[in-house]
Amino acid sequence: MIDAADGKYDPIILGYGLCSKAVVGLSAQRSRLIVPRSDDCIEIFLGSRQARLEQLAIEPGTYFLTQGYIGDGASMIYADYERSVAKYGKKRADQLLKKMMGHYKRLVYIRMPETKTLEPDRVYAQELAARFGLSYVEVDGTPRWLQRLAAQQWDEDFVVVQPGESIELGHFYPG
Numbered sequence: 001m002i003d004a005a006d007g008k009y010d011p012i013i014l015g016y017g018l019c020s021k022a023v024v025g026l027s028a029q030r031s032r033l034i035v036p037r038s039d040d041c042i043e044i045f046l047g048s049r050q051a052r053l054e055q056l057a058i059e060p061g062t063y064f065l066t067q068g069y070i071g072d073g074a075s076m077i078y079a080d081y082e083r084s085v086a087k088y089g090k091k092r093a094d095q096l097l098k099k100m101m102g103h104y105k106r107l108v109y110i111r112m113p114e115t116k117t118l119e120p121d122r123v124y125a126q127e128l129a130a131r132f133g134l135s136y137v138e139v140d141g142t143p144r145w146l147q148r149l150a151a152q153q154w155d156e157d158f159v160v161v162q163p164g165e166s167i168e169l170g171h172f173y174p175g
Contacts, residue, residue, distance in 0.1 A: 006031050011160075015149060016041050018172050027166040035159045036145055037172055041066070045110045047142040048157075055139065061105035063134065066141070067112060070121045098132070107134040110141040 005012050007030035014023060017038035026033060038044050042064045043052045055062055080100070084093035107129040109122065122138075129136040145157065154160055159171040 002026060002028050002033070013149060015044070015146065017044060018169075021169065023167045024169050025166055027161070028163060030163050032163060033159075033161040033167060034149065034154060035161075035167060035171075036149060037157050037159050038145070039172070041069075042110070044145045045112060045141040046139070047144050055108060059106040059135075061103050063101070063104040063107045064110060065107065065125050065128070066110045067115060067118065067121050070124050101132045101134075104132065104134055107132075107136050109136070109138045111138055112141045112143065114143060 002012055006028040009031060011032040011034045012028055014026075014033060014035045016022075017036045017040050018024070019040050023035055036044050038049060039052075043049050045066050046052050046055065055064075081093055081097050084096050087093075088096070107125060109125040126136050128134075148155075149158070159167060161167050161171070
């Protein structure tokens with residue numbers, strides 16, 4: 001996608017942060033790349049790294065969900081589960097899923113203002129929490145980071161990579 005947009009658009013905006021180092025090594029030859037200086041989209045939806053750290057201070061074993069992540073109700077947890085059922089059978093898949101979710105104690109559903117939070121999303125999040133014995137909490141998110149991204153207000157909360165440069169891990173953790 002970057003190659004197709006390179007030189008046609010400047011800047012190219014990537015709206016998801018470091019995201020398990022998925023952006024490390026990305027570059028464009030003729031366009032700037034702009035990325036929120038965040039570990040992942042959870043910080044973006046909560047408004048800051050500090051807001052995420054505050055949630056994790058309440059309970060380090062917190063699993064976060066957003067309306068966008070839930071999407072059609074087939075979030076990564078259940079997609080992984082279905083693949084495991086196909087590969088290992090239901091009993092083994094249940095064991096794997098339980099182990100995967102075993103260190104979580106709390107599920108936080110991030111409600112974003114100015115978006116239609118659908119009741120099915122809430123029900124999905126509550127059912128997921130109940131299935132794994134997690135406490136369920138809803139918190140308000142904020143669109144501020146995304147608004148600043150769109151308004152080209154790229155301060156220290158954003159990585160701005162010039163044409164020909166690659167995104168590096170050090171861009172996210174300077175000094």
